[in-house]
Amino acid sequence: MSDEKALKPDTPEEVRFPDHIFVIFGATGDLVERKLLPALCRLMRSGGRSVILGVARADTGDAEFRALALDAMKKAGIDDESLEDWCAEAMYYQGIGEGDAAAFEAVRRRIESIEADHGLGGDRVIYLALPPKAFASTIYGLGAAGLNVAPGWVRLVVEKPFGDDLESARGLNAQVHQYFTESQVYRIDHYLGKQTVQNLLVFRFSNALFESVWNRERIERVEITVAEKIGIEDRGHYYDGAGVVRDMIQNHLAQLMTLVAMEVPPAFTADAIRREKIKVLDSVRPLNVEGVVLGQYTAGRLGGEAVQSYRAEADVPSDSDTPTFAALRLSIDNWRWQGVPFFLRTGKRMATRCTRIVVRFRGAPVQLFESLVQDGRVDASPNELVITLQPDEGFDLLFDVKAPTESFKLVAQRLRFRYADAFGQLPDAYETLLIDIVTGDQTLFVHADEVEASWSLFAPLLADPPPVPVHPYWSGSWGPEATRSLLATWLDAPADDEDAAK
Numbered sequence: 295m296s297d298e299k300a301l302k303p304d305t306p307e308e309v310r311f312p313d314h315i316f317v318i319f320g321a322t323g324d325l326v327e328r329k330l331l332p333a334l335c336r337l338m339r340s341g342g343r344s345v346i347l348g349v350a351r352a353d354t355g356d357a358e359f360r361a362l363a364l365d366a367m368k369k370a371g372i373d374d375e376s377l378e379d380w381c382a383e384a385m386y387y388q389g390i391g392e393g394d395a396a397a398f399e400a401v402r403r404r405i406e407s408i409e410a411d412h413g414l415g416g417d418r419v420i421y422l423a424l425p426p427k428a429f430a431s432t433i434y435g436l437g438a439a440g441l442n443v444a445p446g447w448v449r450l451v452v453e454k455p456f457g458d459d460l461e462s463a464r465g466l467n468a469q470v471h472q473y474f475t476e477s478q479v480y481r482i483d484h485y486l487g488k489q490t491v492q493n494l495l496v497f498r499f500s501n502a503l504f505e506s507v508w509n510r511e512r513i514e515r516v517e518i519t520v521a522e523k524i525g526i527e528d529r530g531h532y533y534d535g536a537g538v539v540r541d542m543i544q545n546h547l548a549q550l551m552t553l554v555a556m557e558v559p560p561a562f563t564a565d566a567i568r569r570e571k572i573k574v575l576d577s578v579r580p581l582n583v584e585g586v587v588l589g590q591y592t593a594g595r596l597g598g599e600a601v602q603s604y605r606a607e608a609d610v611p612s613d614s615d616t617p618t619f620a621a622l623r624l625s626i627d628n629w630r631w632q633g634v635p636f637f638l639r640t641g642k643r644m645a646t647r648c649t650r651i652v653v654r655f656r657g658a659p660v661q662l663f664e665s666l667v668q669d670g671r672v673d674a675s676p677n678e679l680v681i682t683l684q685p686d687e688g689f690d691l692l693f694d695v696k697a698p699t700e701s702f703k704l705v706a707q708r709l710r711f712r713y714a715d716a717f718g719q720l721p722d723a724y725e726t727l728l729i730d731i732v733t734g735d736q737t738l739f740v741h742a743d744e745v746e747a748s749w750s751l752f753a754p755l756l757a758d759p760p761p762v763p764v765h766p767y768w769s770g771s772w773g774p775e776a777t778r779s780l781l782a783t784w785l786d787a788p789a790d791d792e793d794a795a796k
């Protein structure tokens with residue numbers, strides 16, 4: 295392309311992808327500022343090339359958008375003297391007000407003129423970083439203005455949540471497919487961009503050692519936990535209408551479960567992998583609400599500070615019943631997993647931040663050391679594989695050893711791998727996903743059928759009022775006590791606050 299100034303590279307690994315225009319609808323929103331712009335900027339610094347057009351309602355201009363972008367990058371810790379020049383030469387803004395037909399036409403003309411100025415060949419990413427209620431009209435506007443076709447390729451990127459139940463997701467899919475083919479659509483679930491989540495595929499399908507024990511014969515249960523210390527921050531408006539099932543379970547936790555449970559795909563291609571994931575969702579036994587615990591955080595202490603209850607958060611009604619915690623027991627009715635419970639748990643304001651998958655293996659068929667158990671000389675636990683997705687990414691394999699003491703004694707030890715030790719800092723999930731969008735790899739994006747299968751599975755939990763009581767739990771705890779009725783021995787990560795877990 296043209297003459298825009300390249301940013302100073304900050305990684306040795308060069309990113310290579312075709313020159314294109316990256317059009318962001320909802321360009322002044324929080325997600326764009328916190329995640330998207332810093333990720334785009336980091337990619338540009340490592341050799342990528344894109345010209346960015348921000349589109350939003352506000353009637354401002356290029357200069358204001360560039361200032362917003364500069365600020366976002368500085369907040370993200372990117373400090374580079376060439377940033378300002380780069381923003382000036384590769385970032386533009388177009389206001390669309392209420393988004394009528396004329397406004398979309400104007401966006402099209404602006405894209406064409408930027409492409410002409412920069413000598414671009416007409417490859418376009420259209421990224422919808424919009425609240426769900428704005429998707430439908432934007433997709434219609436794009437289609438009506440002919441923005442679903444271009445001289446090169448067009449890829450439509452849609453942020454989560456995709457719909458807010460099965461019916462709305464179906465409606466949205468139908469609308470998207472009116473103008474775009476499925477191979478043009480990239481539905482984001484940023485968990486799939488995390489290196490540790492992608493590594494689940496490598497871990498399972500490149501290491502025959504694990505694959506041979508990855509079944510009902512050898513595995514007793516699987517626990518998937520996404521615990522967050524943060525509350526809902528300033529998103530009360532969105533969150534109170536969504537709740538934990540729409541915000542986390544239907545997407546992030548469902549994705550983790552499918553990656554753990556899926557069959558070996560016939561090839562490492564987007565279609566093959568996504569087909570296997572859909573089969574898992576289709577094989578999950580319909581939810582039984584007896585296997586569900588919901589909760590909502592009350593005031594407590596975290597990080598040495600008092601934190602307020604969910605009901606006291608801004609934009610949340612003081613009698614809200616929206617759950618901020620869920621724990622579920624699921625069964626997958628297929629040959630590999632019949633009889634193995636999958637426990638899913640996620641919540642806000644929990645004792646610590648920790649995303650992990652625990653695979654507990656069955657005990658030895660004959661307990662040779664039974665007498666030691668009776669004597670209390672066994673401090674061992676069942677074999678467990680603990681895959682930590684964040685923070686402190688890595689995995690631990692727990693196994694028993696004989697302690698070198700005079701009396702025969704067993705203790706549990708761990709084999710430990712940490713990403714940081716082997717590879718240093720991991721790239722941000724958004725950077726990974728952006729590279730895939732621009733290079734046209736859909737493996738880490740959610741297929742239309744997958745999104746519908748997942749909404750259909752969790753539909754019983756979306757009833758209003760909730761189908762089971764919403765138990766209060768202390769901020770800084772591991773969720774409501776009732777969770778123990780599902781699983782008495784959840785493996786909790788140690789809290790990193792002295793005052794956590796009351």
Ligand code: BG6
Nearest residue numbers: 454484522524541542546649684
């Ligand atoms: C988002 C949810 O999708 O994921 C947030 O809307 C949640 O509520 C976030 O905090 C968690 O993402 P991460 O990458 O911090 O685990």
